[in-house]
Amino acid sequence: MELLRLATAGSVDDGKSTLIGRLLYDSKSIFEDQLEAIAETTKQRGDEGIDLALLTDGLRAEREQGITIDVAHRYFATPRRKFIIGDTPGHIQYTRNMVTGASTADLTIVLVDARHGVIEQSKRHTFIASLLRIPHIVVAINKMDLVDWDQEVFETIRKDFSAFAAKLDVTDLTFIPMSALLGDNVVDRSENMDWYEGSTLLHHLEEVHISSDRNLKDVRFPVQYVIRPQSDEYRDYRGYAGTVAGGIMKPGDEVVALPSGFTSKIASIDTADGPVEEAFPPMAVTIRLEDEIDISRGDMLSRPNNQPIVGQDIEAMICWMSEASSLTPRSKLALKHTTKWVRTMVKDLQYRLDINTLHRDEDATELKLNEIGRVKLRTTQPLFHDTYARNRLTGSFILVDETTNVTVGAGMIIDNN
Amino acid sequence: MTYQLSDVRALESEAIHIIREVAAEFERPVMLFSGGKDSILMLHMAIKAFAPAKVPFPIMHIDTGHNFPEVIEYRDRRVAETGIRLIVASVQDAIDKGLVTEETGPRASRNGLQTTALLEAIEEHRFDALFGGARRDEEKARAKERIYSFRDEFGQWDPKGQRPELWNLYNGRHNMGEHFRIFPISNWTELDVWHYIRDEDIDIPNIYMAHKRMVFKRDNMWLADTPFINRMDDEVLEERLVRFRTIGDATCTGAVDSPADDIEKVIEEVGATRVTERGATRADDRRTEAAMEDRKKEGYF
Numbered sequence A: 001m002e003l004l005r006l007a008t009a010g011s012v013d014d015g016k017s018t019l020i021g022r023l024l025y026d027s028k029s030i031f032e033d034q035l036e037a038i039a040e041t042t043k044q045r046g047d048e049g050i051d052l053a054l055l056t057d058g059l060r061a062e063r064e065q066g067i068t069i070d071v072a073h074r075y076f077a078t079p080r081r082k083f084i085i086g087d088t089p090g091h092i093q094y095t096r097n098m099v100t101g102a103s104t105a106d107l108t109i110v111l112v113d114a115r116h117g118v119i120e121q122s123k124r125h126t127f128i129a130s131l132l133r134i135p136h137i138v139v140a141i142n143k144m145d146l147v148d149w150d151q152e153v154f155e156t157i158r159k160d161f162s163a164f165a166a167k168l169d170v171t172d173l174t175f176i177p178m179s180a181l182l183g184d185n186v187v188d189r190s191e192n193m194d195w196y197e198g199s200t201l202l203h204h205l206e207e208v209h210i211s212s213d214r215n216l217k218d219v220r221f222p223v224q225y226v227i228r229p230q231s232d233e234y235r236d237y238r239g240y241a242g243t244v245a246g247g248i249m250k251p252g253d254e255v256v257a258l259p260s261g262f263t264s265k266i267a268s269i270d271t272a273d274g275p276v277e278e279a280f281p282p283m284a285v286t287i288r289l290e291d292e293i294d295i296s297r298g299d300m301l302s303r304p305n306n307q308p309i310v311g312q313d314i315e316a317m318i319c320w321m322s323e324a325s326s327l328t329p330r331s332k333l334a335l336k337h338t339t340k341w342v343r344t345m346v347k348d349l350q351y352r353l354d355i356n357t358l359h360r361d362e363d364a365t366e367l368k369l370n371e372i373g374r375v376k377l378r379t380t381q382p383l384f385h386d387t388y389a390r391n392r393l394t395g396s397f398i399l400v401d402e403t404t405n406v407t408v409g410a411g412m413i414i415d416n417n
Numbered sequence B: 001m002t003y004q005l006s007d008v009r010a011l012e013s014e015a016i017h018i019i020r021e022v023a024a025e026f027e028r029p030v031m032l033f034s035g036g037k038d039s040i041l042m043l044h045m046a047i048k049a050f051a052p053a054k055v056p057f058p059i060m061h062i063d064t065g066h067n068f069p070e071v072i073e074y075r076d077r078r079v080a081e082t083g084i085r086l087i088v089a090s091v092q093d094a095i096d097k098g099l100v101t102e103e104t105g106p107r108a109s110r111n112g113l114q115t116t117a118l119l120e121a122i123e124e125h126r127f128d129a130l131f132g133g134a135r136r137d138e139e140k141a142r143a144k145e146r147i148y149s150f151r152d153e154f155g156q157w158d159p160k161g162q163r164p165e166l167w168n169l170y171n172g173r174h175n176m177g178e179h180f181r182i183f184p185i186s187n188w189t190e191l192d193v194w195h196y197i198r199d200e201d202i203d204i205p206n207i208y209m210a211h212k213r214m215v216f217k218r219d220n221m222w223l224a225d226t227p228f229i230n231r232m233d234d235e236v237l238e239e240r241l242v243r244f245r246t247i248g249d250a251t252c253t254g255a256v257d258s259p260a261d262d263i264e265k266v267i268e269e270v271g272a273t274r275v276t277e278r279g280a281t282r283a284d285d286r287r288t289e290a291a292m293e294d295r296k297k298e299g300y301f
C-alpha cells in the first residue's frame, strides 16, 4: 500500500470540514465514540443530525471561536492507499500554516464554492500550491446542490480557474464537481450530475500516479549521523546514516563526498534488516564506503558526474512566518538546509509578490508575516543544493531567529543564473 | 521495479530520520518508555536507527507504581536484552518527597501525578529532548501537535504558539531549561502500529492478547482487579476474556472484551472496531472534552 500526503485548503465556509468529515465518514474511518461526541455537540448547539464538520474541530480555543487555528492531521485508509491529511485553515492570516501543510504534500484539494466561483482565496491557495510544488492539484467545486447541479456553472469555473492556473507552474490540475454535504462525487458517484464523466474524489486520490514525483535521477545523500560502534565485533565499522534525498544508490557506485571532493565507491548499503541492493528516496539507510575518508554530519554524497550546486550565494523565494519581526536587507539569521546549520545574511530583497495579483513590488523594503518575496542570501558556509524545482529536499531551507530560536521563514531555492 | 516504499516502510523511514536527527542535534535526549506498544515500537526503531552501534541515549519509565506486573516484567526483560540504560522516575518518590498529594477515594488515580514526576526528572537529568510515542490519530489535541513540540522552562505546551514545521527540516534550537517533546510516530495509526509489530515480529507484553482476567465494570469499561483500586459497593468482579488496547496506569486503563489471542486476530479486530482506542480504554480522557489538551499544556506527555 502506498502513502499519499494531502493538504486541504479553502476559505471559511466553502465546506472543507464537511468534505473531510465526509471522506472519513464514507471511508468508515470514524469511530462510534467520535460520532456520539459530535452528535452530542450538534444537539447542544440546537442543531439536528450530526454536523460532520465538527469532526475536525480541535483545540478548545477553536471550538469556542468556531474556527480552525492550526494545521491538523487526519488519517484514513482504503484498501488501496493510506492517506495523511494536513488540514489548514484558509484565513488570510494563515498563509504560514498553508505553507507548512503544503511542504510535504503530494496532492492538494482546493475548495471552491460553486455559487461564488474563483475568488481571491482560491487563487492564493493555488499559488501557494504551485510555489511549494505540490505535484497534483484537485479543484473541488463544492455545493453543486445549491446551483441545481448545473454543468454550465461547473464549466465556467473550470475555465476561469484554468486561465489563472496557466500563469503558474502547475503540472496536474483536476476538476471535480461535488456536494460534500450530500456526498455526491466524494466517495460515491453523483446521481444528480450524470454529465460529469470523471472520477469521484476518493477514486482520484486512490489512483493518481505519485511514484514519479520524487527525484530518482540525481543522487543526493545528506549525511545525518556517523555510526561508529564501540564494540570489538565492529571495530572498523564506519557507516554514514541518512535519508536518501534524491536518486537511486547502489553498492559499487562511485560517489563523491562534499565538501572534501574525495571520491570512493559504495561498499554496502546497510539497514538493521541487512544490506540492500538499492536505496532511493525516502529510505533511511547507512552507507559504507570502500575508502576511509573524512566525512561528518552536514556533508553530502553524490555522483562525481552529477553534483549539486555548491555555493554561498543563494537566491530563493521566501515565505516570512513571523509576527514579531520582518525580513529586511542585512537581517542575520540561522539557516537549516538538509542536515546542516549555517548563518546567513540577507543581501537583497528583489521583490515582494502580491499573491493575489502576482504583481512584483520591486520597491518593497521588507517582508512581513505571511508575505512572500524573492531574496538574495549569503551564507557563512557553502550549501550543497539544487533548485527547489529539481528537488524539494535539497532545494528547501528554513530560517530561524537567532535570539528567539523560532522558525521565521521558509525558503525555496531558485536558479540564480 | 517501482521505486516506492510501502506505507508502513515510509513511516518507518520518517521515524528513523527523526530519531537520528534528535540524536545528532540534542545534547541530552531520552526516550520515554512505558511498556506500551507505541513506546515499544519507538524503541525498536531507535535500535534500527543506530545498528550495529548502540542506541546513544537512555530510556525512562515514569512509574506510577500502579503497574500491571506483566508490563514491568516485559520492561526488565527488554532492558536486559538490549543493554540499554533504564531510568525510572517514580511517582511514589514524588509522593514521599511531598511534591504531590495522592488522590483519594475509589476513583483515585496517579495519572495526573505523572506530570510532576516527569518534570522533576527532566530537571534532575537536564534532558533537552524527550521522545514520546504519542500518535496524532489518538486524540484531537494531539492531531495539532508538531513532531518537535517545544516546551518552555515550566514544561508547558503552547498550542497557539507552535513553530511552523516544514519539509523534514526540524528546528530543535532552544535555550537552557527549555526542552522538546519529540513524537517520531506522530503519523502512525493504531492499525499501522499493529501491522508493523506483526511484520517485524516484535515482542510485546502478553496482556495485549486475549486472556482471562477478573474485572469489574466502571464507566462502561472493564477495569482490572488490582490492589490499587478500591471497588465501590455495586462494582462486582467477574472473570472475562479480555485484552488491553492501550497500557497505562492500571487504575485508569480499561480492558476490552476480546477473543483475539494472536496478532492476526488483533489486527482483524482493530481493523473492524468502531471505537477509538482512547475512547474505549482511557478513563483519564473522559473527564472533560478538553482533558488531553489541558493536561498537555501543563506538561503531560
Ligand SMILES: Nc1nc2c(ncn2[C@@H]2O[C@H](COP(=O)(O)OP(=O)(O)O)[C@@H](O)[C@H]2O)c(=O)[nH]1
Pocket (backbone or CB within 6 Å): A010, A011, A012, A013, A014, A015, A016, A017, A018, A019, A053, A142, A143, A144, A145, A146, A178, A179, A180, A181, A182
Ligand atoms: N448545500 C451545501 N452546503 C454545504 C456543502 N458543503 C458544506 N456545506 C455547508 O456549508 C457550511 C460551511 O461548511 P464547513 O464544512 O463548516 O466549511 P469550512 O469553513 O470550509 O470548514 C456548513 O453549514 C455546511 O453544512 C454542500 O456541498 N452543499
